[in-house]
Amino acid sequence: MALDYTLLKELTETPGIPGWEDRVRARVLEAVKPLVDEVRTDALGNVIAHKRGRGPRVMLAAHMDEIGFYVRHVDARGFLRLQPAGGFDARNLFARQVVVHAREGDLVGVLNPGGRPIHLSTPEERKKVPEIREFFVDLGLPADEVQARVRVGDPVTLRQETLDLGRVLTGKAMDDRASVFLLIEALKALAGKTPAYDVYAVFTTQEEVGLRGAVTSAYGVEPEIGIALDVTLAVDTPGAPEEEAVTRLGEGVGIKVMDGASISDRRLVTTFVDLAEKKKIPYQMEVLPLGGTDAGAIQRARAGVPAITLSIPTRYIHTVTETVHKADLEAGVNLLVAYLLGEA
Template sequence: MTQLNLDLLRRLSEIDGVPGREEHARDLVRTEIEGLVDELREDALGNLIALKRGTAPEGERLRVMLSAHLDEIGFMVKFIDDQGYLRLQNLGGFDTRNLFARNVKVWTNGGELPGILTPGGRPVHIASAEDRKKVPELREFFVDLGLGAEEVRRRVRVGDSVTLDQAFREVGDLATGKAMDDRASVFVQIEALRALQDTPPRHDVYAVFSTQEEVGLRGAVVAAYSVEPDLGVALDVTLAVDTPGVGPDEAVSKAGEGVGIKLFDGSMISTRFLVDEMIALAEANGIPYQLEVLPLGGTDAGAIQRSRGGVPSVTLSLPTRYIHTVVESVHKKDLQATLDLLVAYLKH
């Protein structure tokens, strides 16, 4: 069992990086893993690819590709109106019910600007009954920078990224904050590389910190093509809808009951022999696990599996409550179980 470094998880959660602008998160990861791996490179799409060489003779070593994505859901400025309000293009999927009155950061060439994200329309004091029932569309949201239109145009340009602003905190047994999708898995991947220092893997491990997952698994597509793996293991979050208002048949997974071993999602059906190996390892090592079927969504394993002539692939999923909000919550026991199973697999 590896001790959880929650300060690293905090820093990963709070740092910013929307699809296509992952450089802050990538730089943090680079700092953490330099010295833990034998090779480290960045490709044309901004994927950070780390190689930890195995101990087996060169002709006998397989290439095992891990992938956890750096990007978080966010926005891009698409228009500045006559009053200086910013209109947005989403980068990833949002439920607009979770976007009311949010603090945001706008990332400009001159640095970050604090802003307020909210939909247009009447406040509750003067809203009609019909107004109060309405769920606004994303096109109705704007960012208020508290500056005049001329100053906004001087400092902001179309294409600047916008991220949600939220501090990490611990709530009981939960670690809660923005971008746990997928920085919690990035955390697991970093800590797995650290755990391999004492007992190196038998096979070559390519740990990919991928880009642009939230807009179509794009980074993993090119990373898998260049790595040419024999096996693929994605690390990502999954739904833990073990909360009021949802039946147990729709929960997908439950927080605190162990790592999710994915069977199916919208991007892939996991390779069965890898599923069976993960189950056997979990049971042999006393690692709590649950089997996961996710009706929609996908992970980097969907890209890895379809690379070149096909790659046997599976996803280890971290059960997460309130996905795609600023209070994404992972259970510490599930973090531990995911890390333990990944390390056991790589050493096995």
């Protein structure tokens, strides 16, 4: 099926850090309302969309939040210090554009670490990787104007255009807007059909800071089966040994065996592998040493839920150049739709 990649571009470029997913949520609600029987938003801001079907309750979870920052201090010169909301590698933060989402409007600034420029620094200083706490935002405004317009607690996001390079798309927040996109496209594919499962498509909040939205939404939905949709590492680039690749770009949707937050239900792993082979959908097995997905929260809900993660291989995760392959996205949509239609 042809996917609407303009929607993916729009989703990735829309800002939304943990606890401040409002703009993403508004776009998701707009997209899913025509596709489901009912939709609601819970106390943590999760979007819960219900498409009635014949069988057990299946919860599909894709998180709306991206990693970002909150302003923690505005100094006397108008420079901003930041508190991370999610996991950053400081090596990827040099000389970045950011947006400060102030109450009276967005402000564009630049993010850099404190210290001397290369022209003045010593060889030892140039080798040092600054810590996150050393970075600051320069809005290029007078200090009194910054102090009047920016407050402690204002969200800050990285600024980056998403580019379609033909076979791949690259930009910020593919983690996890690529899966939000996948879930919306799967709902489109189910239009006019009755799924074999009672489908709850949940677009979760605050995943990047501890799977929090999935905890509350899974408690409320009471699923009998849980399927998280998330990105995973594609370390198929220079500088990493082959055995650390986890997945490879363009070789199919990832069927997760385990990660740092969950071990997938073995029956579901077998079901999805068999279905992918039956439908000739490209897939790859995934074992992720660290990190986790909303499956880790879903499987612990109430008395426990059999859960699994379907993953989108992604290069350069937690940077502004996160890169996904169209063939992997299409494989993910096709596999999920086949499962929900009871073709396993």
